[in-house]
Amino acid sequence: MSISATSNTSSSSLLRISGMASGIDTDSVVKSMLSSYQTRIDKANQAKQTVQWKQEAYRDIIKDIKGLQEYFDPLSSKYMLSGNSLNINTAASDDTSIVSATVGSTAKSGTYKVNVNQLATQAKIEGSTKDSLVEVTNLSNWSGKVLDFGSSGSITLSAIDTAMNSSNMSKLASDINQQIASNGTLKGKISASYVNDGTHNYIKFTSTASITLDGTDVDGGTTVSDIGGSDLTINGGISSTSKLVSDLNFSAGSIKFTLTNGSTNSTVSLTVDANTTVQNLIDQVNSSTDGAVTLSVDTITGKFSFQSKDYGSSSNISITNDATAANDIVNELGISSTTGIGKDAIVAITEPGRSEVTTTQSSNKFTLNGVTYNLVGVNNATNPDSNITITANSDTVVSNVKKFIEDYNSLISKINTKLTEKKNSDYAPLTDAQKEAMSEDQISAWETKAKVGILRKDDYLSSLMTQVRGIFSSPVYSSYNSSDTSAGKIALSFGKYAANAIGIDTSTDYTDGGKLIISDETKLKTAIENNIDDFKKLFIGASEAALGTNEPYVGSEKYMEDGLFKRMDIILRDYVAAPGLGEDGTYTLSGSMNIFVNKQYDYSSSGSSGKNTLPDQVYKQTSSISKITRQMSDAETRYYAKFTALETAMNNLNAQQAQLSSMLGTG
Numbered sequence: 001m002s003i004s005a006t007s008n009t010s011s012s013s014l015l016r017i018s019g020m021a022s023g024i025d026t027d028s029v030v031k032s033m034l035s036s037y038q039t040r041i042d043k044a045n046q047a048k049q050t051v052q053w054k055q056e057a058y059r060d061i062i063k064d065i066k067g068l069q070e071y072f073d074p075l076s077s078k079y080m081l082s083g084n085s086l087n088i089n090t091a092a093s094d095d096t097s098i099v100s101a102t103v104g105s106t107a108k109s110g111t112y113k114v115n116v117n118q119l120a121t122q123a124k125i126e127g128s129t130k131d132s133l134v135e136v137t138n139l140s141n142w143s144g145k146v147l148d149f150g151s152s153g154s155i156t157l158s159a160i161d162t163a164m165n166s167s168n169m170s171k172l173a174s175d176i177n178q179q180i181a182s183n184g185t186l187k188g189k190i191s192a193s194y195v196n197d198g199t200h201n202y203i204k205f206t207s208t209a210s211i212t213l214d215g216t217d218v219d220g221g222t223t224v225s226d227i228g229g230s231d232l233t234i235n236g237g238i239s240s241t242s243k244l245v246s247d248l249n250f251s252a253g254s255i256k257f258t259l260t261n262g263s264t265n266s267t268v269s270l271t272v273d274a275n276t277t278v279q280n281l282i283d284q285v286n287s288s289t290d291g292a293v294t295l296s297v298d299t300i301t302g303k304f305s306f307q308s309k310d311y312g313s314s315s316n317i318s319i320t321n322d323a324t325a326a327n328d329i330v331n332e333l334g335i336s337s338t339t340g341i342g343k344d345a346i347v348a349i350t351e352p353g354r355s356e357v358t359t360t361q362s363s364n365k366f367t368l369n370g371v372t373y374n375l376v377g378v379n380n381a382t383n384p385d386s387n388i389t390i391t392a393n394s395d396t397v398v399s400n401v402k403k404f405i406e407d408y409n410s411l412i413s414k415i416n417t418k419l420t421e422k423k424n425s426d427y428a429p430l431t432d433a434q435k436e437a438m439s440e441d442q443i444s445a446w447e448t449k450a451k452v453g454i455l456r457k458d459d460y461l462s463s464l465m466t467q468v469r470g471i472f473s474s475p476v477y478s479s480y481n482s483s484d485t486s487a488g489k490i491a492l493s494f495g496k497y498a499a500n501a502i503g504i505d506t507s508t509d510y511t512d513g514g515k516l517i518i519s520d521e522t523k524l525k526t527a528i529e530n531n532i533d534d535f536k537k538l539f540i541g542a543s544e545a546a547l548g549t550n551e552p553y554v555g556s557e558k559y560m561e562d563g564l565f566k567r568m569d570i571i572l573r574d575y576v577a578a579p580g581l582g583e584d585g586t587y588t589l590s591g592s593m594n595i596f597v598n599k600q601y602d603y604s605s606s607g608s609s610g611k612n613t614l615p616d617q618v619y620k621q622t623s624s625i626s627k628i629t630r631q632m633s634d635a636e637t638r639y640y641a642k643f644t645a646l647e648t649a650m651n652n653l654n655a656q657q658a659q660l661s662s663m664l665g666t667g
Contacts (some may be wrong), residue, residue, distance in 0.1 A: 026643045033639055037632035041625055042431040048621035049429035053451050055614050057418065058597040061461070064411050065576050071404055072569040073579035078403075080565055081540050085400060088392045088528055091371065098377040098386040105532050107370030110352025112388040115379050120345035120364045123261075123308040123315040128334030130238055130248050131302025132205040132213075133195065139164060142172055147179075149213055153186050155179035169194045169201050176203065197301050204300075238302045241279040245272055253326025255281070260318045261292045261308055272327060293317055304333045308342060312362025315342035345375055394528040398521065401504070409515040412468075415461055416513035423453025460593045464575055467554055469514040471567045472506055476538050480545075480560040490541075491534045492527055494564065496520050502527040502538065539563045 070076040079085060083105055091103040099114050136142065139162040148154040158175050161168050176192040195202040205213065238248075246252075255270045266289040270281060278297055285295035285306070297304050308315045318339040321330050330338060345364050350356040359368065364375040371390070379386060427450040435443055455461060472494050479488040495501040496519040503523030507515045518524060527535050543561030553559050553570055562570070569579070577591035600619060602610025607623030610616030 024643070024646075026640070030636060030639045030643070034632055034636055037628055037635060040628050041632070042433075044621050044625045044628065045431065046429040048618055048625070050454070051614055051617045051621065053429075054454050055597055055618075057451070057454050058460075058593070058614070061415060061418065061455075062576050062594060062597065064414060065572060066579070068407055068411050069569075069572055069576070069579035071407075072565065072572070075580060080400065080404065081569065083536060083540070086397050086528075086532070086536050086540065088394050088397050088532060089370075090391050090393060092389050092391075093386060094389070095383065095386040096376075098375070098379060098383070099388065100374045100376070101388045101390075102372045102374075103390050104367075104370040104372075105536070107390055108352055109390050109392045112352065112371065112390065113350040113356070114373070114386045114388060115348040115384060116345070116375050116377065116386070117348065117358075117379070118343060118346040119375055119378060120311040120362060121343040122311050123317040123340040123342040124305055125307075125317060125319055125335060125338065125340040126305040127303055128336070129302040130304070130334070132207070133202040133301065134205070134213075136164075136169065136172070136201045136203055138162070139168055139172065147176070147213065149186060149190070152189070153183050155183055155186065164201070166194070166196065166201075169196070169203075173203060195300050197298070197303075202301070238278065238297055238299050240299060241277065241282060241297060243278050244274075245276050245278060245281060246274065248278075248332065250276075250327050250332055254324075255327045255329055256322035256325035257329045258320045258322070259285070259289055259293050259306065260320070261289065262314075262316060264292065266290075266293070306340070308340075310342070310362075311364070312342050313344045314362065316340065347373070347375060349373075392529055394525045397528050398524060401524070402518065405504075405516045405518065412465075412513055412515050415465060418455040419457060419461055419465070421453050421456060423456055424449060427452075460575070460596060464571075464593070465514070467571050468568065469506070470554065471564055471571070472514075472516070474560065476541060476563055477560045478537065478541075480557050482557070490537045491531060492538045494538070496523065500527075502535070537563060539565045542566050 070078045071080045073079055074082070087103075087105045089103040089105060089107050089109065091101040091107075093100045098116055101112075139160060142157060142160070143162055144157060144159045146154055146156050155176070157172075157179060160171055160175060173192045173194040180186045180190055180192070190205060190207045193204045193206070195204045250272050252272055252274070255268070255272060257268055259266045259268060268285050268288045270276070270284045282295045282297070285293065292309050293306055294309070295304065295306050306317060306319060308317050316339070319330065319335065320338065321328050329335075345361040345366075346358065347361070348356050348358045349368065351369065359366075366373055371388070373388075427446060429450055430438070430443065430446060438446070475489050475493060477488045478490050481488060491500055492502055493500050494504060496503055496505045501520075501523060503518060503520030505517060505519045507517050541561065541563035543558045545556070545558040545561055547553060547556055547558055553574070559567060559570075573579075573591065575591050575593040577594055581590075596613050598615065599613050600610070600615035601613060602608070602616040602619050604610075605623070607620035610619070
């Protein structure tokens with residue numbers, strides 16, 4: 001006899017008196033009576049587990065398909081649907097200080113002779129220097145001569161090598177600084193540096209005090225003659241755009257002028273106060289013209305310049321000062337010419353096997369016959385020509401194709417295995433009771449065997465494989481006509497036997513399930529090197545034909561005119577969505593197989609109104625388990641109630657019997 005308060009699968013607790021009067025093992029009997037319910041629950045759980053394993057297997061394959069789709073994803077380094085991915089040409093320049101180049105697949109191999117006569121320039125208006133610069137035209141005018149700084153003192157320069165070059169210019173600047181350092185009056189107040197603006201050589205003086213360099217020849221030819229006879233007031237220079245414009249002789253008040261860019265006029269207005277900087281002026285110009293004309297300052301030479309955004313001879317700008325303004329921008333910046341016109345690039349190019357052609361371009365970067373030239377310098381008498389060498393190399397393309405085939409075959413092998421592996425019916429999903437009697441390792445080993453064959457002869461995978469294999473069995477057309485399929489094919493074909501075959505074929509071993517092999521690498525290289533255009537059409541060509549309403553892609557005009565990779569891209573999208581979406585194998589909003597594996601439609605109470613996707617099937621089994629569990633709980637309650645009534649009746653009977661026995665014993 002036992003007395004227990006239990007709650008098994010029931011949602012309520014009740015006091016159970018088991019076998020006190022009857023001697024029946026009530027719990028065992030009830031459990032036996034409920035076994036049919038438990039069997040149904042176990043079967044539903046096993047069915048649910050099977051569907052969930054199928055989901056896992058699908059998602060694993062979808063993840064691998066997404067990996068192959070990287071070859072069709074423009075954001076991936078593996079992308080192969082662009083012409084550049086199959087480009088066999090490389091370009092090299094023998095003088096990148098003059099010209100460099102990139103090359104497309106249509107460019108002819110060989111050496112291209114390039115002579116740059118003139119670079120394209122922007123329209124430009126330039127002011128004079130706002131720094132203390134002295135142009136050096138001849139070092140003999142400085143060697144051993146006197147620099148007179150008026151009342152501040154003078155220095156005598158050392159004799160130097162007078163050959164004009166950057167090394168000697170640097171030595172001159174160094175000597176000036178050494179002589180200044182030895183002069184007690186000038187030391188710490190003035191310094192010199194060598195400046196080259198690309199065309200001219202200068203000595204730049206910078207001072208922390210008001211010092212004037214005397215330009216008159218007071219010593220009978222012993223002073224530096226390059227100063228030109230005029231005094232030079234040495235200032236602090238423009239070391240940055242934070243310099244105040246008041247230091248450049250701008251007065252308080254307004255700056256106002258008009259910039260004309262082509263036919264567009266822009267008015268620039270700025271109020272000058274004690275805090276107005278060069279950067280404020282630059283920003284005002286740039287914003288007023290929306291960047292079409294910009295103002296900049298060269299902190300090395302101290303020159304301001306306005307320049308157009310556009311290059312070429314069609315680019316022109318002009319500046320007009322507003323007479324009502326307090327400051328005359330033209331005078332203050334030392335602008336001698338108020339108009340500027342851009343220049344075109346002029347370059348002579350001799351392509352392999354052709355005569356020299358001189359071309360005029362509005363930009364320093366342009367493309368001719370598949371070669372994109374980038375001009376950065378001008379040829380001269382000592383360097384009259386630069387050479388661009390274009391080399392065709394099929395090895396890179398072959399390597400890219402091999403990588404694709406390797407990844408493709410890996411996916412095909414995995415899917416074929418899933419489709420053909422046989423299921424062992426002896427290994428069903430384990431019930432909870434079975435798991436309780438097993439170790440974790442035993443459970444893992446069992447479930448590994450139970451998952452084998454889960455996708456055997458699966459409809460989605462079988463359909464996918466049929467369509468993917470069919471990609472390579474249908475020729476690619478430049479123009480497809482279903483009434484005459486012998487015409488309109490491109491010059492190259494998939495396979496190894498035909499004269500125009502590219503040497504890539506499907507394996508003849510049926511157990512490979514349609515893997516690709518390179519049967520003749522020589523043919524592959526020949527096709528790439530001799531007919532790259534048709535090679536691209538064969539793999540990445542894209543038809544301009546449109547699909548009709550509800551017209552299937554496979555077999556359509558578009559399909560027949562699309563390249564092999566393009567066909568695969570579209571087919572895989574139909575199954576698992578676009579490249580880059582759902583890369584982890586989880587749900588995305590498109591792709592029939594993706595939706596089947598991940599989309600739940602059914603949320604009904606019955607679990608039978610969905611589209612039978614795998615999530616719907618899981619939901620249906622979950623609903624079934626809940627329903628059977630409730631039925632089992634209700635039955636358990638009824639059974640225990642009946643046994644409790646039996647025990648009560650037996651107790652009453654026993655009590656009556658005891659009372660009767662007692663009465664008879666005393667009678």
